[in-house]
Amino acid sequence: MSDVVPLRFVPGLGIDALDQTHLPHDVRYVRLATVDAVCEAIGSLRVRGAPLLGLVGAAGLAVAAEREGTKDSVLAAAAERLASARPTAVDLRARTEQALTIALAEPPAHRVERLWAFADQLLASRIAEDRQIGELGAALLPSGTCVLTHCNTGALATGGIGTALGVIRVAWEQGRLAHCYATETRPLLQGARLTAWELAQLEIPSSLLPDTAAASLIASGRVGAILTGADRIAANGDTANKVGTYGLAAVAARHGVPFYIAAPTSTIDRDCPSGAGIPIEFRADAEVGGFGRERWSPGGLGAYNPAFDVTPAELIAAIVTERGVARPPFGQSVAAFFAEQTTGQSGYTGLHSEARDRA
Numbered sequence: 001m002s003d004v005v006p007l008r009f010v011p012g013l014g015i016d017a018l019d020q021t022h023l024p025h026d027v028r029y030v031r032l033a034t035v036d037a038v039c040e041a042i043g044s045l046r047v048r049g050a051p052l053l054g055l056v057g058a059a060g061l062a063v064a065a066e067r068e069g070t071k072d073s074v075l076a077a078a079a080e081r082l083a084s085a086r087p088t089a090v091d092l093r094a095r096t097e098q099a100l101t102i103a104l105a106e107p108p109a110h111r112v113e114r115l116w117a118f119a120d121q122l123l124a125s126r127i128a129e130d131r132q133i134g135e136l137g138a139a140l141l142p143s144g145t146c147v148l149t150h151c152n153t154g155a156l157a158t159g160g161i162g163t164a165l166g167v168i169r170v171a172w173e174q175g176r177l178a179h180c181y182a183t184e185t186r187p188l189l190q191g192a193r194l195t196a197w198e199l200a201q202l203e204i205p206s207s208l209l210p211d212t213a214a215a216s217l218i219a220s221g222r223v224g225a226i227l228t229g230a231d232r233i234a235a236n237g238d239t240a241n242k243v244g245t246y247g248l249a250a251v252a253a254r255h256g257v258p259f260y261i262a263a264p265t266s267t268i269d270r271d272c273p274s275g276a277g278i279p280i281e282f283r284a285d286a287e288v289g290g291f292g293r294e295r296w297s298p299g300g301l302g303a304y305n306p307a308f309d310v311t312p313a314e315l316i317a318a319i320v321t322e323r324g325v326a327r328p329p330f331g332q333s334v335a336a337f338f339a340e341q342t343t344g345q346s347g348y349t350g351l352h353s354e355a356r357d358r359a
């Protein structure tokens with residue numbers, strides 16, 4: 001297949017983004033040439049998915065430097081607009097603020113160039129880290145596994161091969177995967193529109209299901225593992241992801257099916273002790289009871305429309321990152337990833353080995 005390219009950085013002109021609101025019918029790129037355009041694209045989900053939002057935030061600051069100037073105060077204000085365009089995915093704020101710190105360390109004349117170089121560097125890391133996540137995650141799946149996934153976690157959401165969908169892709173390449181079930185992911189249909197599009201291009205045998213059919217599918221015994229991505233993982237392992245993820249994890253626990261999160265370590269928010277501290281985005285009422293311009297619900301009602309929910313750590317069998325596979329208790333196993341970063345010593349070699357042993 002030809003790999004999906006969700007973003008192209010065009011220094012001097014802006015960011016060319018695959019407009020995900022038109023998929024799967026129309027593969028259309030939109031040029032994001034101003035900070036306002038970047039923020040609008042984030043808010044309207046033209047670009048979306050936690051790791052991709054980190055890339056967009058960093059590149060968005062390069063756009064700001066080109067369009068609005070490179071003074072400290074100008075860049076700081078632009079960074080705040082970008083970082084607050086959506087609240088839940090930690091990568092957006094963290095990568096934007098990282099880009100700001102890097103830019104401010106340079107003389108103003110070098111800042112534009114440095115910001116684009118940082119965006120390129122982040123993209124390269126994403127590609128490498130997704131592949132690592134894919135390999136480590138696939139090793140957890142016994143041969144012949146049928147998996148269930150939710151929302152979209154593929155190339156469209158990261159810029160690499162994806163996180164949960166990257167695992168599914170590698171498992172398919174390795175001959176381990178028998179079938180992929182993908183939820184539609186109401187109300188914005190990231191599963192039906194985006195994951196289905198990516199699965200079709202990858203030629204992975206797949207079925208789409210209404211979100212409401214997931215519980216009975218899991219109960220039927222057809223699913224050997226559930227894999228999703230994450231928007232923010234608290235220090236204790238509680239994980240925010242697309243609304244509906246918690247329900248899948250709860251039903252998986254009821255039926256003894258392992259529930260895995262696949263996400264880069266950049267999605268772990270060590271400043272957030274538990275899921276209670278994760279900000280959850282609530283979106284417009286109009287997204288419920290219709291899609292786009294089409295309405296199938298009569299007016300007169302409000303809507304309850306959280307974009308994400310938090311899965312408690314005790315329902316998660318493992319968190320697959322580029323640095324290894326963390327197992328409960330996540331407070332310790334997740335902290336070990338960062339201990340290695342600080343000390344240069346491996347706090348989790350055994351976790352890598354565990355994944356390799358199962359390969």
Ligand code: MRU
Binds near residue numbers: 158228242
């Ligand atoms: O609202 P979205 O489409 O940005 O939500 C995306 C998700 O919930 C993904 O599962 C998550 O960001 C992980 S992407 C690898």
